[in-house]
Amino acid sequence: MSTDTVIHRIVRPAVRRIARTRVTPNHLTTLRVATGLAAAAAFAAGGPWPAIGGAVFVLSMLLDRADGELARQTGRSSRFGHWYDIVGDCLCNMLALFGIGIGLWDTLGALGPLLGAVAGAGVGVMFWEIHGLRLAEARGYQLRPGVVVDPDDALVLVPVFVWTGAAAPMLVAAAVITPLASVWLALRAGRRTEERAGQRRS
Structure with a gap:
């Protein structure tokens, strides 16, 4: 995973100031988890709360x-x-999608929480495949010189969809894409294992 993405550059000046204090990285992680859970709860609450949850999610x-x-x-x-x-990142992202599903109950009925659960589970499986099983490398991508993003930076689009009233189609897409992506990672890792085994035999 890159350590010099656009978001890293945004937070770097503030972090330089924090570095002079007694604040530790784990303090910030705890705050990240707390705000992530708050965002998920706001998404689930419906009414005006999802818009607020989007801002908290960005934070x-x-x-x-x-x-x-x-x-x-x-x-x-x-x-x-x-x-x-x-683990905190994974939990926050999973619960955000589930929360959005609950918040869409008035629109999608019971299908909303179901889609949220499927999308969240897909995210959880991918996190485990990448960080636990090491089936793939989480790396940054250079969109143009000086502009690097990580794959999970795409989650910044989640509040955009919420703010623009497109949360339902976004959740449907996420419920399809994340499980398929996790299956693809597993199949690709299996093919690589078979190729290495074939090379050793030959």
């Missing part, structure tokens, strides 16, 4: 980059902090 994403940036600037990286960050 949570900024904190997601800030904790790692603070760890690098202060040399306070740890194995626990690394996994706390990953």
